[in-house]
Amino acid sequence: MFDGWTHAGIHYVALYAVYETAGKLRIPLLGISPLEDGDQTADAHIKLLKNILDVYDKTSDMVGFLVEDNCATNQSIATKMGIPLVGCESHRFNLAVNKFMEPYGDLLDEVNNLLVELRHENNRAELKKYTDLVPIKRNVTRWSSTFTMVERYIRIHAEIKKVDAVEEIVPTGGKHRKLVALFEHLKKFENVCKRLQREDTDMGEVRLMVDSLIAEYPVMSETLKSTAKIVHTPAFESGVVKVISGTALSPAETAALKRFEQAQPTGKKRKEREEDYATMLLQGKGKKRKQAPSTTRYMPLVKMVPPTSNTVERIFSQYKLVLTPQRRSMLPANFEQLAFLRVNHGMWDVSTVARVSKQQGS
Structure with missing residues (x-):
């Protein structure tokens, strides 16, 4: 990493x-x-x-793998070294949220300009008469700063309107309602962002969250789907997810995880077959049960590959x-x-x- x-x-x-x-x-x-x-x-x-x-x-x-964001330089590094790249999911999520917010660009610029004006000495002194909360401007490189900015704007909206110097640039009516509606979406994204920050979040959980996000916000699929162009080694990433979930791997995924395979003791294989047959008799009433998705064992590290x-x-x-x-x-x-x-x-x-x-x- x-x-x-x-x-x-x-x-x-x-x-x-x-x-x-x-x-x-x-x-x-x-x-x-x-x-x-x-x-x-x-x-x-x-x-x-x-x-x-x-x-x-x-x-x-x-x-065995690299963990880094998905920029062109890092993809080139992985390609030249011949090592799978696990693209930082937080980086991809940041790009996806920015894509979602594109239609709101002008409106968010207005809010940012308003809060910048309120940070000027005279306006800030006037605002302080009504609230101790200070205006927060955004950092365009991080969508989370947009969440913080909009949250603060909504909290002090009533107090902002009392500052005469900025009265003409305060969003009103439809614009304000649009910002309030946007904030409801941003709260969901902030919750996902915090989940991605947790050290115990694995790639399987990330995939489940991302797939649900794409279903609700299709515009995010461009960077969040498992086969997105930004993904350097899709077979490796999807293979890790399948190992975590215990589902069968495709030939490409099996090849990508080849170096992480572990030999399974013969005695253990025999015991599993015996247990499978007993379970088949109990659950399937003598009917042949489908074989397990995969008998290949992988190093424990595979399930622990950091998603960010x-x-x-x-x-x-x-x-x-x-x-x-x-x-x-x-x-x-x-x-x-x-x-x-x-x-x-x-x-x-x-x-x-x-x-x-x-x-x-x-």
């Missing part, structure tokens, strides 16, 4: 390992390094990722607290060390520090 983050003119790439041990998913940080000379091409990313893996004596051949790269984005938010304006001169190596210790705090404690200090002192 990886993602990029630009701060103070430097583009960093964070790489995380994704693996399973003792039935639990582990996602430790492997490294966060700046791209050389600001080169953000696919080849530059591949070189950086391989360099980080080399630190741990690992190669790209050991990587939100883990990386959450950490980037924390990085902003580290690289404050006073620390912008910090060397990338020192920043990486701080980030590594912060993210992987569960892998070390004071005794680890004492042991390392003792080794370095000897």
